[in-house]
Amino acid sequence: MKTNGHARKSTKAPAFVLRAERALRRAAHNVKTQNRALKLPVIVWQDGKVVEKPA
DSSP states (O other): OOOOOOOOOSSSSSHHHHHHHHHHHHHHHHHHHHHHHHHHOOOETTTTTTEEOOO
């Protein structure tokens, strides 16, 4: 059977990407938790601007 020259791309992300995403989510959760405990705002990047979100 002939192929059209296009290789199929795997939709599954490599393991290191999944670990990195999980680490970032965990870090964000920890920052939110700590800031809430200390009653500090969370500083985020939103729509091209730096924004303070209340605790």
